[in-house]
Amino acid sequence: MKQTEKYSPLHAQSSHALALPLALRDFTMMLDADVELTRAGLAAEGGSEKRAYVRTVFEEIAPRYDLLNHLLSLNIDVIWRRRALRALAWSRTPTGTFLDLCAGTLDVGAELNRQPGFAGFIIGADFAVPMLRAGAGKAPPERLGPVGADAQLLPLRDSSVDGATVAFGIRNVASLDIALREVFRVLKPGARFVILEFTTPRSAVVRTFYHAYFHHVLPFIGGVISGHRSAYKYLPKSVAHFPAEPELARRMTAAGFLAVKWESLSFGIAAIHAGTKP
Numbered sequence: 597m598k599q600t601e602k603y604s605p606l607h608a609q610s611s612h613a614l615a616l617p618l619a620l621r622d623f624t625m626m627l628d629a630d631v632e633l634t635r636a637g638l639a640a641e642g643g644s645e646k647r648a649y650v651r652t653v654f655e656e657i658a659p660r661y662d663l664l665n666h667l668l669s670l671n672i673d674v675i676w677r678r679r680a681l682r683a684l685a686w687s688r689t690p691t692g693t694f695l696d697l698c699a700g701t702l703d704v705g706a707e708l709n710r711q712p713g714f715a716g717f718i719i720g721a722d723f724a725v726p727m728l729r730a731g732a733g734k735a736p737p738e739r740l741g742p743v744g745a746d747a748q749l750l751p752l753r754d755s756s757v758d759g760a761t762v763a764f765g766i767r768n769v770a771s772l773d774i775a776l777r778e779v780f781r782v783l784k785p786g787a788r789f790v791i792l793e794f795t796t797p798r799s800a801v802v803r804t805f806y807h808a809y810f811h812h813v814l815p816f817i818g819g820v821i822s823g824h825r826s827a828y829k830y831l832p833k834s835v836a837h838f839p840a841e842p843e844l845a846r847r848m849t850a851a852g853f854l855a856v857k858w859e860s861l862s863f864g865i866a867a868i869h870a871g872t873k874p
């Protein structure tokens with residue numbers, strides 16, 4: 597009797613009916629994940645999807661960005677941002693207006709505001725508004741103003757800012773050259789533009805550790821905490837596709853910047869480039 601119940605056609609039919617949609621759903625989820633990873637790969641290469649992909653990703657990871665950023669960088673990013681601000685030479689115009697491009701959760705602006713003697717204003721521009729929102733309150737509104745704007749089309753007048761920065765952002769912009777020209781346009785003559793960005797280390801030993809961390813540890817931890825697996829796969833790929841230091845300096849010069857220099861940070865895993873608008 598029990599056997600009959602257990603293997604009744606009705607039971608068999610219903611478990612089969614349940615199993616099929618489940619299998620299909622798993623398959624669809626796998627496909628979704630693959631499509632997402634493919635989109636991440638294409639975006640990192642700078643394909644036409646890059647702008648939309650990057651914007652959506654940062655909108656989605658915004659609530660977890662700060663936590664992950666400081667955790668995954670072991671807070672070295674804080675030291676790097678301070679070095680970038682030194683290269684900006686903001687103290688030449690301490691009451692000036694500064695632009696922080698791809699401002700994200702406003703860490704660069706907040707750090708600039710903390711510098712002793714700073715009495716100017718920072719425009720924190722980013723096209724992912726949830727990122728700006730997540731950074732709200734890091735500096736008073738009379739010092740730091742978030743603005744939803746695309747780095748390739750800034751809502752600022754020509755020659756209107758005293759200096760500009762971009763930290764870990766320019767790599768994500770769909771067209772590097774358009775963004776460089778746009779920053780050049782809004783800077784006053786004599787003003788500096790400072791880029792802080794990840795780079796691929798030249799030393800084979802450092803590269804081995806870097807590769808293991810960026811391609812395995814970081815996507816795993818980033819994926820688990822943010823719930824966004826593809827975002828943290830995109831990051832190392834986007835670094836790999838970003839121009840190396842001499843090429844970035846050349847592109848800055850081609851956009852009009854003078855006296856372009858760069859310094860490597862932490863065994864070549866990041867670099868600061870600085871140039872001046874003549």
Ligand SMILES: C[S@@+](CC[C@H](N)C(=O)[O-])C[C@H]1O[C@@H](n2cnc3c(N)ncnc32)[C@H](O)[C@@H]1O
Binds near residue numbers: 654700763
């Ligand atoms: C890795 S986060 C860096 C945030 C911040 N600068 C920092 O130091 O933590 C990159 C930021 O660049 C922004 N971004 C990428 N492309 C952009 C574009 N074309 N215009 C404006 N923001 C952009 C993203 O929305 C994201 O907030």
